[in-house]
Amino acid sequence: MTPEDLLSQYGKHFEGNMNPHTRNIRTSKESQQKHHCTECRASPKKSCYLKFHLCYCLELVPESNKPGASMVICGERFGLFSPKGCYTHPYCHGGNEVFKNLKLGKALDHVESGPHIHFEAKTEEDEEDRKEGEFDMAKWEQKQREKEEQRILKKKKDGEAMKQNAALLKSHKSHKSRKPQQLAGKCAGFASKRK
Incomplete structure (x- = not known):
């Protein structure tokens, strides 16, 4: 697997002039808060994704809640050196194993991963x-x-x-917030009705 193969898993929203503040690459949803690249310590650029400072989650999820929905990538952004990976799908889930191997310094060509060819x-x-x-x-x-x-x-x-x-x-x-007088009045009214 080459870096280009890995980046192609991100889909059409990653091509061309993608917005580096995109929170989810599958839905192209932009982040409400502007975060910085953890490696460059500056506002993110597309080069941060090309260098794998920032990544998008490759864990497979159903496209919708309907039965028989097709499987697509999660697509949420996370920093490569975050301890767990994607917030919803940490490294231990397996879909982002390729990023874990990148983090450990293993070459991409020795990793068989990605949502379409990886199985754990x-x-x-x-x-x-x-x-x-x-x-x-x-x-x-x-x-x-x-x-x-x-x-x-x-x-x-x-x-x-x-x-x-x-x-x-x-x-x-x-x-509990009722005043004692209110409660006493209600109790007195109840007592008079019983007589």
């Missing part, structure tokens, strides 16, 4: 398939989509639980 077994079943030479990329991509869908569902459930907890806390606080 995530489960024992995947490892067995890889050893037997029966690895099915479509099957693996489907599993990745299912995992992503499960993660999204869990996130939604967690959000709903947080809303319920916030509502309970709010009602508890409003009850």
Whole structure:
């Protein structure tokens, strides 16, 4: 693999006069805050990406939340020498292994990586398939989509639980904030109704 092969994985938004403040190269979303290149200690330029001071995440993710969505690169920017890599997909996930090897000083031509040619077994079943030479990329991509869908569902459930907890806390606080006279009046009214 050559540096040009690696840079070609970034897609059409990296070609030509790309904006060096692009936060996500796949979506071409620009960063709201202007960050600096950690190596040059200056405002980033395209050369910072060509020298791999800054990188874009190559981990495969589903393009949408719909079943059967195609797999695309994450595309989030990170500094090569950041301890973990991409915030969402750290080096240990495997999709950015080529950057980890760059960080360790290994030559690119000895690295078999990138989203379309790299495979790291995530489960024992995947490892067995890889050893037997029966690895099915479509099957693996489907599993990745299912995992992503499960993660999204869990996130939604967690959000709903947080809303319920916030509502309970709010009602508890409003009850506590009432003045003793208000509570006494309500209690007195209740007592007079019982007689």
